[in-house]
Amino acid sequence: MIRLIWQEIKFRKNAIIWWGLGLCFFPIVYLGIYPEVADEMAGLADLEIYKTMGVSIGGLEEWIGSILILFVPLLLCIFAIINGTGTIAGEEEDGRLEMLVTLPIPRWQIITSKALAFSISSFIILAFVSLVSIPVFEAANSQMETDLVAFDVVSAMISTWPLIFAVGMISMFLASFSARRLYASLIGAIILVIGYFGKNLSGSTKILEPFEPLFIFSYLDNTGKAVTEGQQIEDTIFLLILGFIAFLLAVVFFHRRKLTVGAWPWQRSKIDH
Numbered sequence: 473m474i475r476l477i478w479q480e481i482k483f484r485k486n487a488i489i490w491w492g493l494g495l496c497f498f499p500i501v502y503l504g505i506y507p508e509v510a511d512e513m514a515g516l517a518d519l520e521i522y523k524t525m526g527v528s529i530g531g532l533e534e535w536i537g538s539i540l541i542l543f544v545p546l547l548l549c550i551f552a553i554i555n556g557t558g559t560i561a562g563e564e565e566d567g568r569l570e571m572l573v574t575l576p577i578p579r580w581q582i583i584t585s586k587a588l589a590f591s592i593s594s595f596i597i598l599a600f601v602s603l604v605s606i607p608v609f610e611a612a613n614s615q616m617e618t619d620l621v622a623f624d625v626v627s628a629m630i631s632t633w634p635l636i637f638a639v640g641m642i643s644m645f646l647a648s649f650s651a652r653r654l655y656a657s658l659i660g661a662i663i664l665v666i667g668y669f670g671k672n673l674s675g676s677t678k679i680l681e682p683f684e685p686l687f688i689f690s691y692l693d694n695t696g697k698a699v700t701e702g703q704q705i706e707d708t709i710f711l712l713i714l715g716f717i718a719f720l721l722a723v724v725f726f727h728r729r730k731l732t733v734g735a736w737p738w739q740r741s742k743i744d745h
């Protein structure tokens with residue numbers, strides 16, 4: 473199984489490189505320019521558009537929370553949807569998955585290796601971007617006064633990984649459950665968009681307040697407090713449990729999935745007969 477995991481990671485090599493390099497844009501640009509734009513940004517902190525986007529720019533901690541702790545995980549959640557739906561439904565449509573299941577390997581090992589490969593790959597990307605932020609932060613820190621240190625930025629970014637893991641496992645479940653990759657990707661994108669904007673709007677819209685726990689981004693703290701103190705432990709545990717449950721559902725539905733027929737679970741019994 474270790475060999476299979478390694479092979480899955482190798483399949484993701486280009487994605488790790490290019491997503492990692494692309495996401496470095498955020499710490500390099502936004503941390504790098506902060507000392508020059510800090511005063512101007514503070515004057516724009518109360519704009520409604522920033523509140524809708526979940527952005528708070530009142531200080532360095534809020535700036536880091538709004539940019540690095542919010543947008544880097546948000547984009548990695550897109551990577552999670554692409555990867556999660558592509559490894560099951562996508563490979564099935566390409567014909568690679570059918571060849572893989574003919575090997576003397578239990579299906580649970582196949583999907584477990586893919587889940588572990590995604591988890592490792594996404595963590596590598598996040599860790600790489602976090603490490604790139606260190607020299608940028610040190611350069612910016614020399615131009616301003618702050619109690620933050622580079623480790624605060626790195627740990628704050630790494631602590632967002634459970635959200636990426638949860639979205640990735642949900643995407644794998646959707647890929648195992650859905651008839652086509654298109655459907656799985658669409659549902660995953662809807663969950664992500666609603667989870668992001670729903671969380672931001674629930675803080676200012678009374679009608680959405682009761683539904684806030686249903687939005688997945690409600691379990692990611694991107695305020696300045698998250699930079700100095702880290703994520704809430706109960707939110708982290710919830711996201712890890714949610715991801716694990718989604719993974720178990722992915723195993724169940726992948727085990728009974730009839731490949732190449734493009735059917736939903738409730739249709740497969742009719743196909744078998």
